[in-house]
Every structure is written in C-alpha cells, then in structure tokens.
Amino acid sequence: MTQPLVRPKRKNPLQRTRLPLSPQGVRSRTAHGLTAAAAEGRFALQVCLDCDAVVYPPRDACPSCLSARIPFRDVDPSGTLIAETTVQTSTDPYFRERTPWRVGTVKLDAGPVVVAHLHGDAVEGARVRLELKLDKSGSAVAIALPEKDTPNMADDPHLREMTCDPKFRRVLVTDGRTPVGQAMAQAFSDTGAAIVFVGLADAWKPFPGLDGLRKVERVEIVPLDMTDTESVTEQAEQNGARIDIVVNTAEHVRSGGIVDRHGLTVAREEMDVRYLGLMRLAQAFGPILRFRGADGVNSAAAFVNLLSVHALMNWPTYGSYSATEAACLSAAQCMRAELRPGGVKVLNVFFGPLETEWFQTVPPPKVAPATLANAVVRALRQGTEDAFVGDVAEDIRQRLAVNPKALEREMAS
Amino acid sequence: MTSGATRKSYDGVVACLPVTIPYRRYSTNSAHWWIGRALHELTKRAGLRPKDIDGLAVSSFTVGPDTAVGLTQHFGLSPRWLDHIPFGGASGIIALRRAARAVQAGDAHIVACVAADTNHVDSFRKTLSTFSRFAQDAVYPYGSGGANASFALITKHYMNTYGAKREDFAKLCIAQRDNALSIPHAMMKRKLTLDEYMSARPIADPIHLFDCVMPCAGAEALLVCREDTARSFNLPAVRILSTIERHNAFATDPMQVRGGWALDAGELWSMAGLTPEDVDFVQTYDDYPVISVMQLEDLGFCAKGEGPDFVRSHTFTNDGTFPHNTSGGQLSVGQAGAAGGFLGLVEAMRQLTSQPLGSQVPDANSCLVSGFGMINYDRGLSSCAAILARVA
Numbered sequence: 001m002t003q004p005l006v007r008p009k010r011k012n013p014l015q016r017t018r019l020p021l022s023p024q025g026v027r028s029r030t031a032h033g034l035t036a037a038a039a040e041g042r043f044a045l046q047v048c049l050d051c052d053a054v055v056y057p058p059r060d061a062c063p064s065c066l067s068a069r070i071p072f073r074d075v076d077p078s079g080t081l082i083a084e085t086t087v088q089t090s091t092d093p094y095f096r097e098r099t100p101w102r103v104g105t106v107k108l109d110a111g112p113v114v115v116a117h118l119h120g121d122a123v124e125g126a127r128v129r130l131e132l133k134l135d136k137s138g139s140a141v142a143i144a145l146p147e148k149d150t151p152n153m154a155d156d157p158h159l160r161e162m163t164c165d166p167k168f169r170r171v172l173v174t175d176g177r178t179p180v181g182q183a184m185a186q187a188f189s190d191t192g193a194a195i196v197f198v199g200l201a202d203a204w205k206p207f208p209g210l211d212g213l214r215k216v217e218r219v220e221i222v223p224l225d226m227t228d229t230e231s232v233t234e235q236a237e238q239n240g241a242r243i244d245i246v247v248n249t250a251e252h253v254r255s256g257g258i259v260d261r262h263g264l265t266v267a268r269e270e271m272d273v274r275y276l277g278l279m280r281l282a283q284a285f286g287p288i289l290r291f292r293g294a295d296g297v298n299s300a301a302a303f304v305n306l307l308s309v310h311a312l313m314n315w316p317t318y319g320s321y322s323a324t325e326a327a328c329l330s331a332a333q334c335m336r337a338e339l340r341p342g343g344v345k346v347l348n349v350f351f352g353p354l355e356t357e358w359f360q361t362v363p364p365p366k367v368a369p370a371t372l373a374n375a376v377v378r379a380l381r382q383g384t385e386d387a388f389v390g391d392v393a394e395d396i397r398q399r400l401a402v403n404p405k406a407l408e409r410e411m412a413s
Numbered sequence: 414m415t416s417g418a419t420r421k422s423y424d425g426v427v428a429c430l431p432v433t434i435p436y437r438r439y440s441t442n443s444a445h446w447w448i449g450r451a452l453h454e455l456t457k458r459a460g461l462r463p464k465d466i467d468g469l470a471v472s473s474f475t476v477g478p479d480t481a482v483g484l485t486q487h488f489g490l491s492p493r494w495l496d497h498i499p500f501g502g503a504s505g506i507i508a509l510r511r512a513a514r515a516v517q518a519g520d521a522h523i524v525a526c527v528a529a530d531t532n533h534v535d536s537f538r539k540t541l542s543t544f545s546r547f548a549q550d551a552v553y554p555y556g557s558g559g560a561n562a563s564f565a566l567i568t569k570h571y572m573n574t575y576g577a578k579r580e581d582f583a584k585l586c587i588a589q590r591d592n593a594l595s596i597p598h599a600m601m602k603r604k605l606t607l608d609e610y611m612s613a614r615p616i617a618d619p620i621h622l623f624d625c626v627m628p629c630a631g632a633e634a635l636l637v638c639r640e641d642t643a644r645s646f647n648l649p650a651v652r653i654l655s656t657i658e659r660h661n662a663f664a665t666d667p668m669q670v671r672g673g674w675a676l677d678a679g680e681l682w683s684m685a686g687l688t689p690e691d692v693d694f695v696q697t698y699d700d701y702p703v704i705s706v707m708q709l710e711d712l713g714f715c716a717k718g719e720g721p722d723f724v725r726s727h728t729f730t731n732d733g734t735f736p737h738n739t740s741g742g743q744l745s746v747g748q749a750g751a752a753g754g755f756l757g758l759v760e761a762m763r764q765l766t767s768q769p770l771g772s773q774v775p776d777a778n779s780c781l782v783s784g785f786g787m788i789n790y791d792r793g794l795s796s797c798a799a800i801l802a803r804v805a
Contacts, residue, residue: 023554024542031550057551057790063664082668083559083573085565085617091538092557101556105566105791107667114568115791117554124569141554 003118004079005155007168007194008297020293020342021094025137025261031058033072034140038132043077044114046070056112077130079108084124089155094136104156106130106144116142117158123148133162133383136293136343138336140370144177154381163383164301164345167192169244172235172376174199174224174281179356179369180306181249182209187373188247189216191381193297197239199224201231226250236284241292246285247304247369247376250277257319268321275327278305282335290342302345305332306372309350309393312400315411345385349376365391420655426513427650427804429643431759432634433770434599436747440630444476447529447749451634452488455525459636459646468494468521468637470512472504472528472751474540494521494617494747499655501786502698503795504528504660504754505633508654510799512637523642529632530750537628540750547790558617560700561625563574563788565617568703570628570668572619577721579619582702583610585737586623588729589699593741595771600627600747611669623744624701631749633759640804649766649804654779655684656799672704672785673796674711682713685800687779689713690801694736694764694774696757698785699744704793705737708783712798739764757782764771765803778803 027035037044046055050067054075062070084104090096104119106128114130122128128144143159147246154165171188175181176198188196196219203223213219222239226248227230252273254266261267281304292300310318311325329348336346353359355366367390379387388397399407432454434447448471456463469492471481479487481497498508505528512524542547543756556562571577590605605623613622636648643650657680659673674681677687682688689712699706706720714735715723727735740746740760742755763769764777783798 022548023557025554026542027550028546057547083566083570085562085620086567086615087556087562087565087617088614089561090557091541091559091617093555095557099556101558101568103555103558103562105570107669113667113791115552115563117555135554139554143489206789340509 002150003150004158004169005297009019017292018294018296020136020290021097022137022341022343023092023094023135025135025139027139030060032139032377033058034132035134035138037072038134038140040387041129041279041379041382041384042074043132044072044074047073047075050274054108054111056114075110076108078147079106079114079128079130080104081118081126081128082107083126084118098161099339104144106142108226117163119145119153120142120156121146121153121161134345134385140342164245164347164380165382166245166377166380168194169298169301170195170197170242170247171247172197172199172239172243172285174226174246174248175250176200176221177207178210178249178251179371180251180354182213183369183373184247184376185213185216185219185251186212189218189372191377193218195220197222197243199226199235201225201228226280227272229280232280232284236288240285240288243285243289244292244298244300245302245380246281246289247306248281249306250274251306251316252324253321255318255321255361257316258323261320267324270320270324271327274324275331278328278331282331286335286339289344290339293342293344300342300344301328301333302347303339304347304349304376306376306382307332307348307350309352309388309396312350313396313404313407313411316409345383347376347379347385347387349379349387349389350393350397352390352396372380420680422684423513423517423653425640426516426637427640427643427652428635428637428762428801429511429648429650430455430636431457431762433598433759434529434632436600436629436631436749438532438627438629438747439534441533442531442630443504444473444529444531445479445484445692447531447630447632448473448476448484448527449488451527451632452525455634455636459648461523461646463488463490466490466523466525468512468515468524468580470496470498470524470526472498472500472505472508472754473530474499474501474532474750475536492521496523499751500753500754500795502700502754502793503784503786503797504751505756505758505785506656506754506782506797507658507692509637509653509758510636510658510797513653516639522638523635524637525756526637527632527634528752528755530630530752532628532749545789551790560788561620561627562617564701564703564789565620567669567792568619568624568701571670571703571706575718576672577703577706579611579621580607581706581721581724582624583607583698584724585702585705585729586610587653589738589742590745591730592771593745594737596740596746597770599741599745600629601745608781620701626700626743626748626753629747629749631747631752633749633752633755635755635759635762649768651762651765652802652804654687654802655681657681657764658797658799659795661794662796669792670707671711671717672707672793674708674783674798675717678711678713678798681798681800687800692779692781693777694739694761694780696738696742696761696780696782698754698757698768698783699738699742700743700748700753700785704785708785712781714782731772731774738770739774740771754784754786757784765801
C-alpha cells in the first residue's frame with residue numbers, strides 16, 4: 001500500500017535548497033530507442049523481424065538469429081518479479097541520497113529479463129507490468145508497477161521521481177484570457193495542484209469566462225503580459241520560487257500564408273506573443289525551475305509548451321502561424337537541454353485545430369479546450385515528454401512517420 | 414555443444430613462480446606500476462633477463478588506454494607471443510590455458526602471465542559506470558549499486574529456489590577468514606564471528622558487508638614454461654592436468670543459478686583422470702559466497718541445489734575437511750581488480766609446491782581452481798576451471 005503524499009508544509013526560508021542531481025543518463029545510440037518510447041509513454045522493445053525474438057538489453061543484432069532487422073515495437077509489458085533487492089549503498093551521488101532504493105529482476109512474458117526500478121506495491125513473486133519512464137537524466141528506465149492499480153500509487157516516491165504529477169505542486173498558467181487557459185486552470189485545480197497562478201495582461205479589459213475563472217478553487221490571478229519583458233520578469237521575481245510547473249497558454253492564431261500576405265505586422269505580433277513570449281518566460285522562470293529540481297515533494301517539475309501539430313509540418317492555410325509554432329518547437333528542444341541538469345522536463349503537447357473562435361472556418365474533428373487541458377495533466381502524471389491530442393494531431397504524426405514528402409504535398413490541397 | 418574431438422593433454426608444460434605484490438587499499442600508482450613490479454619480481458626470482466620473456470599475457474581493467482601491445486614498449490619487452498585477457502575473475506585460468514598451449518606448440522618459450530589493477534579513490538565508481546555497454550544502458554541507471562546489487566538479485570533468487578540461508582554463506586566467509594589469518598598482506602585478517610557476519614550492515618539485501626570483497630590495488634603473476642625449463646631455473650612447478658573455459662552459457666535461464674562449469678565439468682574431470690573426491694583442496698572464485706556455492710555444485714562436488722547441505726557438512730578450513738580458498742580468497746585478501754582472477758591459481762601453486770604464504774594444507778597433491786567473471790548485464794558470463802597437480 002502506497003502511503004498517500006502529505007501536503008508539504010511551507011518551506012523554511014533558512015533551509016538550504018537541495019541541489020538537483022541526475023542518475024547516469026549516458027546510453028548507447030541504440031538504447032535511446034527506449035527513450036523515444038518513454039517520451040510518448042509507450043512500452044517498446046526491439047523485436048526481430050526475422051525470428052520474432054524480443055530483445056533486451058538493446059543490441060545491434062538479434063541474439064537468436066543475428067538479424068540486424070530489430071526495430072523497436074510495442075510489446076506486452078506484463079511479467080513476473082522473480083527477485084528483488086534494496087540498494088542501501090550506491091556509488092552514484094543521485095542514488096546515494098535516495099537510498100534505500102528497490103530494484104528487481106522482471107521476467108517478461110514476451111521473453112527477456114529486465115532489471116527494473118520497483119514501485120512500492122510491486123512485490124517479489126507477483127505479477128507486474130513494466131512502464132518506460134524518463135528519469136531525471138532524461139533517459140529511459142523501466143519501472144515495475146503492480147499488475148493492477150493500487151490506491152495512491154502515483155504518490156510512490158520512486159515513481160514520483162520519474163513523473164511530474166501536479167498533486168501538491170504549484171502551477172503557472174500564463175494566459176487566462178483564452179478558453180484553453182481557463183480549461184487548464186480548471187484541470188489543474190481538479191487534479192490537486194496546491195495553487196494555480198493564472199496570468200492576465202490588461203486585467204481591466206473584460207473577457208468571457210472571467211467570472212468562471214475566479215470561482216475555480218485555488219486559482220490566483222496574477223498580472224502577466226507575455227509581450228512585455230518587464231512584466232514577465234516581475235512575475236518571476238514575485239512568484240518564481242514557488243512555481244513548479246509552467247504551462248504556456250499564450251496563443252496567437254491567424255490564418256494566411258507567407259506569399260499571399262501583405263506585410264509583416266501579423267507575423268511580428270505572432271512571433272512576439274509566441275516565440276519571444278516563450279523566450280521571455282524561459283529566461284525569467286527557467287533558471288529558478290532548474291535550481292529547484294530536487295526541492296522536496298513539490299520540486300520544480302515541468303515546463304509545458306502547447307504547440308500546434310503544424311509545428312511539425314506546415315499547413316499553408318495557417319502558414320505563418322505554423323512557422324511560428326515551428327520556431328517554438330525548436331526553442332523547446334533547446335530548453336530541454338538547458339533544463340535537464342535540473343531534472344525539469346519540457347513537455348510538448350501537440351494539438352490539432354481547436355474548438356475555438358480562431359479556428360471557426362476549419363471543419364471537424366477539433367479539440368475542445370478541456371480535452372487539451374486534461375491531456376496536459378495526464379502527460380504530466382505519466383511523465384512523458386511528447387503528447388499528441390486529437391485526431392488531426394495523431395493523423396499527422398502517423399503520416400509524418402511514413403512519408404513526410406507526401407504529407408507536405410497533401411497539406412497544400 | 415562439444416565437438417566430439419578430445420582435448421590434447423598439457424603434458425610437459427608447467428606453471429611456476431607464483432608472485433604476489435602485496436595489496437594496498439588505495440594506490441596513487443598506476444596499473445603500469447603494479448604490472449612493472451610483478452614483472453620485475455618474476456625476472457629477479459627466476460634469474461631471467463627481461464628479453465628472456467618471449468611470451469606475455471596481461472589482465473587489467475585500469476591499464477587503459479594501453480593494451481598489452483603498449484606495455485611491451487613500456488617495459489622494454491620484445492615477446493613473440495602476446496595476449497590481453499581483461500576477463501576479470503576468469504583471467505587467471507584463461508591466461509594459463511592459452512599460455513600452456515603456446516608453450517606446448519613452441520610459439521613461446523617462457524610466458525609471463527600478469528594481472529594487476531590499481532585503485533584510486535574514485536576509480537571503482539568509474540569502473541562500474543562504464544563496465545560494459547549493457548551495464549551502462551540497463552544496469553547502472555537502476556540504483557547504481559554495482560555488482561553488489563546484481564549479485565544480491567542472484568543470491569536472493571538462489572536462496573528462494575534452493576533454501577540456502579545467510580548462515581550457510583556465513584560459514585564459507587568465516588572459514589576463509591580463518592584461512593587468511595596467517596596471510597601477511599590480507600586486507601582483512603581479524604577473526605570474523607557469526608554474530609559479526611549476521612549483524613553487519615546491509616549493502617543490498619540479502620548481501621551484507623562481509624559478503625562483499627574489498628576493492629584494492631595489487632598484482633599477481635606466474636610463469637608458464639616447459640617442465641625441463643622450470644627445472645633448469647630450479648623453480649618448483651605444478652602440472653596442468655586439465656582446463657575448461659566457457660562464455661555465456663545457459664543464456665535462457667531467467668536468473669543465473671549455474672555457470673558454464675555445469676556444461677564442461679565432465680570433460681574437465683575426465684581429461685584429468687580424476688574425480689571430485691580425488692582433489693585435496695579447492696579454490697573457487699569468491700566475489701560473493703553464492704558464486705562459490707554454485708561452483709561447488711556445477712563442478713561436481715555436490716548436485717545442483719545441494720550446495721547448502723554440502724556447506725553444512727564441511728569445515729572448509731585448511732586444517733579441516735574440504736579445504737577451500739586456502740589463503741582467504743578475495744573476501745579476506747581483497748580484490749585487486751583482475752588480479753582477483755589470479756588469486757586462487759597463485760595460491761594453489763604455492764600449496765602444491767609447499768611454499769605457502771600462510772598455513773599449508775596437509776598432503777596437498779592435487780587441486781581444482783575455478784574462475785568466474787564479467788557480469789555484463791544480469792549475470793557473470795565467463796566460467797573456467799583447471800585441475801593442477803604437484804610435480805611428482
């Protein structure tokens with residue numbers, strides 16, 4: 001039985017902040033196939049296309065038939081925990097301050113034997129299921145969970161090291177003026193976040209949903225203008241040290257392409273809100289998040305980017321918008337490298353056209369703001385790094401994997 | 414798995430001149446320094462000039478970036494036969510059996526087999542994290558408990574499967590400590606009591622402190638040559654009756670309960686013309702006591718799963734029944750990296766030539782030495798063994 005997490009007391013300001021450390025994240029290039037699966041919350045191992053053997057640890061040839069055709073494929077994660085131990089003495093500084101630490105040997109039904117981290121409710125001799133997670137180093141590890149969900153299982157300290165569960169964490173939603181921002185505030189409140197700061201620029205300007213936003217439990221509206229460096233810096237100075245998850249909901253959606261658009265005004269605004277806004281946020285909040293990556297139960301955990309799936313492939317109908325989103329995606333990759341020393345994840349959530357006024361002319365299927373918000377919360381609880389929300393996003397992801405050139409042509413029609 | 418062809422005997426080839434450079438817990442010297450001390454000791458005691466050594470086998474984890482080739486220039490040797498055998502606990506016997514064939518075939522006249530490692534204050538952690546690709550990808554990120562954690566899982570599973578108790582492992586550890594009490598350079602030479610063993614701090618359950626070897630710096634070495642060559646240098650020697658070597662045996666066992674010895678022990682005994690009852694003492698590779706128990710089973714001293722009962726029915730001391738790890742093994746002497754794979758072999762040579770560092774096993778005429786090494790992922794991959802006898 002997992003002990004439910006106790007809401008952390010206010011931090012003693014005289015106490016030293018524990019600095020973040022990481023387990024060893026170096027992997028062979030092949031082993032990063034596991035990282036790719038973990039980033040999306042899938043359980044994939046190498047499977048031999050010639051003899052069907054399931055292969056682990058990752059190799060460059062099949063140990064049954066020596067075939068080199070061994071791609072990563074989703075496989076059955078169930079197995080039996082055949083032996084466990086509790087590491088009391090570790091040579092690695094990260095684990096040294098986290099011992100005792102349980103690990104065990106899992107015999108998968110699919111064949112191979114996996115040395116794995118153990119959830120507290122996974123017991124020797126019992127059936128378990130493995131999940132791949134990104135640990136604080138950003139590389140994939142396997143953790144054995146009990147076969148069936150148990151009460152409070154997300155609160156397990158080993159598991160929580162690998163997720164960004166919002167429970168008892170403090171969240172900043174950068175723009176509450178949009179339906180997505182409001183849905184996000186509601187979703188984080190519902191999932192047990194300790195406080196949800198919601199940013200508003202020009203608070204005196206009325207907007208639909210303000211009354212509803214004010215009624216959401218544990219929401220605190222704060223001044224924040226994503227196009228104003230001073231405003232962003234000020235907010236970070238005010239609340240940065242007690243914000244554990246940043247969710248950037250600032251949006252700027254206009255239709256129109258590149259050639260057939262007059263002038264740069266819209267593009268400049270777009271870049272100011274989205275790309276430069278992201279940079280303002282990253283520069284103001286990033287260093288504090290990275291410093292607080294191991295700061296107790298409510299340590300800094302994640303920076304969430306909401307990205308149009310057209311960041312991955314331009315949609316000429318919204319051509320300039322797509323390009324701006326692509327710029328944000330590239331910035332997010334840089335931020336991953338920069339925030340990794342703190343163990344802070346950068347979660348990119350790719351969405352298809354939203355059920356909002358700016359996509360009014362776009363035919364369905366579209367993504368409701370609440371669906372997007374719930375997907376963000378789910379991804380944080382799972383600890384993934386890339387999530388795709390809605391049928392359009394999933395469709396584009398799959399087509400991109402098969403033939404990017406075909407997708408490029410098809411987006412134009 | 415066997416080819417059907419019989420193995421040729423090692424008639425006329427011997428091992429001689431066991432050398433130990435006394436161990437130190439930490440050393441600021443390099444592995445090269447330790448290898449140099451061992452080579453110097455070999456040449457000095459044999460009365461050889463360095464150029465008389467025309468074969469060299471080197472085992473070391475910490476000699477990087479050099480391999481055996483670079484060491485020839487480093488030490489001014491010009492061998493016509495050279496081997497690099499960084500196989501950890503399997504290094505000694507594998508060096509011996511390769512060198513013996515080289516001498517037998519005339520490719521080399523005198524082969525120096527040397528194993529040495531240094532131990533800087535942080536070298537153990539670095540060795541663990543980069544030990545193998547599988548260790549890097551699939552073991553070290555899981556708690557970074559090193560070999561202790563991996564063998565804890567193997568030990569736990571063995572206990573669950575065959576009913577071994579911590580007291581059984583204690584018996585081997587305590588007997589080895591008794592054997593080490595007269596070894597001058599042993600890292601640990603204070604008597605170990607059952608109470609101390611049982612109440613020692615846990616390292617990775619069920620492994621506790623006295624189940625673990627102490628990493629240290631040191632070197633072991635020996636010569637392999639023809640029997641008449643050894644006689645001409647007036648060096649007491651031991652005969653090689655048989656040897657085996659195997660890697661990655663029983664790969665589909667979900668958890669290691671046996672090593673490659675179980676596959677090859679029949680040939681080992683038949684080639685030597687002996688049975689397990691015939692040998693006078695045994696040196697197993699004792700990185701953890703459960704591995705010693707597996708060796709006793711797999712090499713035919715008792716059946717699989719009877720290890721715990723076998724342990725309960727012997728004393729394992731040099732003056733008792735079934736003398737085992739007669740210098741105290743790595744658990745008492747320390748583990749100087751790859752030199753740990755030579756420790757039992759060198760000690761066996763001393764016993765069989767009546768030149769022990771510590772106490773002498775009575776009537777020591779033949780023995781079995783076994784090696785085990787390289788926990789690449791979840792199990793040790795390399796197993797080997799040799800049966801040696803006193804030159805009549």
